[in-house]
Amino acid sequence: MRELLVSLLRSEPAQGQRTKGTSVFWILSGTASGLLLMGWLLPWFVNAYSAGVGYSAQDVTVSPPTGVGTVLIYILAVTMVVLVVSPLAEVLVPRLRGRRFGRTADRIRLIAALAGLALTAVIWLLVSVIQEEPLFGSMGPGTFTDSAVWLTMYGYALAALVYGARPWVVGRQTLAFGVAVLPFGLFLPLMFHQAPDFLLWAAGSLAIYMLLALGLNVVVGFAGLLDLGYAAFFAIGAYACASFASPIHSIHLPLWVLIFVGAAIASTFGAILGAPTLRLRGDYLAIVTLGFGEIIPDLATNNVFNLTGGPNGISGIDQPKWGFLDFGASPRWYYWSLLLVSIAVVVLFRNIERSRVGRAWVALREDEVAAASTGINTTTTKLLAFAIGASVSGLAGAFYGSLVSIVSPDDFSFSVSIAVLSIIVLGGIGNIVGVILGSFILTFVIFWVLPNMNQWSTTLSQTVHVPALANIDFTSYTYIIYGIALILMMLLRPGGLLPSRARRIELESTVEGESLAAVQGVA
Amino acid sequence: MSTNGLSANGEQLSASAPGADAGKVIELREIDVFYGRVNALSKVSLEVRQGEIVALIGSNGAGKTTTLRTISGLISPRSGEVRLFGNSVRGLGAEHIARLGVGHAPEGRRLFSRMTVRENLDMGAYSRNDRTGIRTDLERVFTLFPRLRERASQLAGSLSGGEQQMVAIGRALMSAPKVLLLDEPSLGLAPILVDAIFEVIREINSKGTTILLIEQNALLALKTASRGYVLETGSVALSGPSAELIASPDIQRAYLGM
Numbered sequence A: 001m002r003e004l005l006v007s008l009l010r011s012e013p014a015q016g017q018r019t020k021g022t023s024v025f026w027i028l029s030g031t032a033s034g035l036l037l038m039g040w041l042l043p044w045f046v047n048a049y050s051a052g053v054g055y056s057a058q059d060v061t062v063s064p065p066t067g068v069g070t071v072l073i074y075i076l077a078v079t080m081v082v083l084v085v086s087p088l089a090e091v092l093v094p095r096l097r098g099r100r101f102g103r104t105a106d107r108i109r110l111i112a113a114l115a116g117l118a119l120t121a122v123i124w125l126l127v128s129v130i131q132e133e134p135l136f137g138s139m140g141p142g143t144f145t146d147s148a149v150w151l152t153m154y155g156y157a158l159a160a161l162v163y164g165a166r167p168w169v170v171g172r173q174t175l176a177f178g179v180a181v182l183p184f185g186l187f188l189p190l191m192f193h194q195a196p197d198f199l200l201w202a203a204g205s206l207a208i209y210m211l212l213a214l215g216l217n218v219v220v221g222f223a224g225l226l227d228l229g230y231a232a233f234f235a236i237g238a239y240a241c242a243s244f245a246s247p248i249h250s251i252h253l254p255l256w257v258l259i260f261v262g263a264a265i266a267s268t269f270g271a272i273l274g275a276p277t278l279r280l281r282g283d284y285l286a287i288v289t290l291g292f293g294e295i296i297p298d299l300a301t302n303n304v305f306n307l308t309g310g311p312n313g314i315s316g317i318d319q320p321k322w323g324f325l326d327f328g329a330s331p332r333w334y335y336w337s338l339l340l341v342s343i344a345v346v347v348l349f350r351n352i353e354r355s356r357v358g359r360a361w362v363a364l365r366e367d368e369v370a371a372a373s374t375g376i377n378t379t380t381t382k383l384l385a386f387a388i389g390a391s392v393s394g395l396a397g398a399f400y401g402s403l404v405s406i407v408s409p410d411d412f413s414f415s416v417s418i419a420v421l422s423i424i425v426l427g428g429i430g431n432i433v434g435v436i437l438g439s440f441i442l443t444f445v446i447f448w449v450l451p452n453m454n455q456w457s458t459t460l461s462q463t464v465h466v467p468a469l470a471n472i473d474f475t476s477y478t479y480i481i482y483g484i485a486l487i488l489m490m491l492l493r494p495g496g497l498l499p500s501r502a503r504r505i506e507l508e509s510t511v512e513g514e515s516l517a518a519v520q521g522v523a
Numbered sequence B: 001m002s003t004n005g006l007s008a009n010g011e012q013l014s015a016s017a018p019g020a021d022a023g024k025v026i027e028l029r030e031i032d033v034f035y036g037r038v039n040a041l042s043k044v045s046l047e048v049r050q051g052e053i054v055a056l057i058g059s060n061g062a063g064k065t066t067t068l069r070t071i072s073g074l075i076s077p078r079s080g081e082v083r084l085f086g087n088s089v090r091g092l093g094a095e096h097i098a099r100l101g102v103g104h105a106p107e108g109r110r111l112f113s114r115m116t117v118r119e120n121l122d123m124g125a126y127s128r129n130d131r132t133g134i135r136t137d138l139e140r141v142f143t144l145f146p147r148l149r150e151r152a153s154q155l156a157g158s159l160s161g162g163e164q165q166m167v168a169i170g171r172a173l174m175s176a177p178k179v180l181l182l183d184e185p186s187l188g189l190a191p192i193l194v195d196a197i198f199e200v201i202r203e204i205n206s207k208g209t210t211i212l213l214i215e216q217n218a219l220l221a222l223k224t225a226s227r228g229y230v231l232e233t234g235s236v237a238l239s240g241p242s243a244e245l246i247a248s249p250d251i252q253r254a255y256l257g258m
């Protein structure tokens, strides 16, 4: 704990810990390895599951198995093995950990990464620019597409960064994480330019869930108020945006106006719905918010004030456009605007977390009475958490509406609240980086693993000759799988994948704050 | 010597304490406080003047903590009036009262246990904006409690009881209070630390901070304070200058164990 704090505060880690890894370091080197593997396996993968990620089999080029260039490929393979296997060895074999091997190993890895990067570039130039395909011959499923090249090169660049600048990465974790991840985010549309559906689908669902999770994290993680009805705010945000960018009221605002309007409306409702819960804590609060989560979609179903279009919802929502710029069919721009908004939200929330308000939330979570007597206004501080948390659902709502072009009450059921809550529990309540990681994982599971489970089990049943497997409909087990995952998570890593500092301490102690209401004898 | 110079049943018979005409920092006028249906204080009147140390003693459950909570706005009286620095504070929440210059080191310390010592002290200065003033006060707290400087980056929850008490007082001081409310600062401390804490309390007071003090050790409290109030089941039973309270046979029997 103290070590981590010290390493966060210093640019150079303390002597003797120079090469010691930290979670961010291992995440980044793991990601680099993952990208390298993906880069190589992608074409094979595309072959096998051409429908899966929006690729078609034609994207894979195949040519005869001759050519000197194959040597380059072999060198590349060795480079990859060095980079993918060696960090694993360092994690698994304790003797390899630490400074004895670390620095030399890192230099070798750096050189390997740079060599890999250069070779990939050479091969790519030879193949696609100089059109020297015969030079390499057929690599069968190993032949790569442009996306594969991008992934591989990015993997090498990331590996070069984490191994070449290890002390820096360890010393400035957040910055290092940003430096490593941001280019990937920016280049993604270029990497996957052959798969626009994938881009739209992945970016849309991921970023929307991520925004929601970041918003809920303010309420649950920062302010410590358990909210089981967060989907209510998402519904309000989405309906607000849908109303202002669809034929229903004949209003058509551009996206950038919409996100502000959406955020304003959603945060107002956040404060309004937050107000009655101010005196409540823990389980009571959870139950009241649960109620909100049920009431809001119900109101929408009943078409209150003729605003919501009843059970059918609001349809014909405008395609995203930034006033003058109409994205129309360009998912790339939709993606980039989502990325921009998400980054803005992350940066903003990080600053809020470290601001006076952020400190007040921590104090409130710790001891409401002490917080009040140090001059913190408990009422406004809590309301602010609800309002800020809800405001993001306005942004998410705007993007959601333009992605699906129809919002209806069913989209905001209890399961959405639970999904968003699961993201932050999984990633690490109160830790922004953890929440982002959680949204990556959960979106991946919800939108890719679960829908594909049936197909996989069918394949598996044929392979292992167990016909019963083919008959299981995994889509109906979604929540069971969910539940099991959450239970496992709580048992194995109760603070989430990347626990926040407060959580880590909490898990080590059993100190409990007392509520102001209890001191006043009201609750 | 019976009740000469002392007041009984809340009736002030003598106003001979030094500085009687100095400004009233705290004044409670016949307050009634309830926790739900439990009547914790009835018709309590009390005043603390500028620069004084006033002790509040009484047996367990007498309502001492409740009195401090009422002053710092954590609870509102059902009837009666709380006046701070000459003005009524009716309807003001705890955060406003803290900003008026009332520092409260509450019963049971109530530290932010998952924050470090330094962060706890910083939280004490939450409603201040003068950076230089905050730095001076932090330095002052570290001078008063050198132990805290060593432990600045330790989690408050993992400190010993005595160290926690230092943080609680230090945190209250960080708000640069004009008046400091201390609820049993010696609770659970070794005798030598109790003396040290009281030494610090006197020192804080000598720099001009008014202090209202709750203390189980009535003798120590009265020796430190210039005046005292004795609470019994929610009302003021006796009050007056410390020396006279110490000399009172009732007090000696009930609180001083003589």
Ligand SMILES: Nc1ncnc2c1ncn2[C@@H]1O[C@H](COP(=O)(O)OP(=O)(O)OP(=O)(O)O)[C@@H](O)[C@H]1O
Residues within 6 Å of the ligand: A518, A519, A520, A521, B035, B038, B039, B040, B058, B059, B060, B061, B062, B063, B064, B065, B066, B067, B107
């Ligand atoms: N939060 C509460 N809810 C209900 N009753 C309370 C609450 N806090 C205190 N009381 C009651 O109010 C009365 C006065 O309590 P208070 O804490 O003020 O006593 P005290 O003089 O500080 O005692 P001690 O010396 O034990 O700390 C007691 O009878 C107590 O049971």
Ligand SMILES: [Mg+2]
Residues within 6 Å of the ligand: B064, B065, B066, B107
């Ligand atoms: Mg008490």
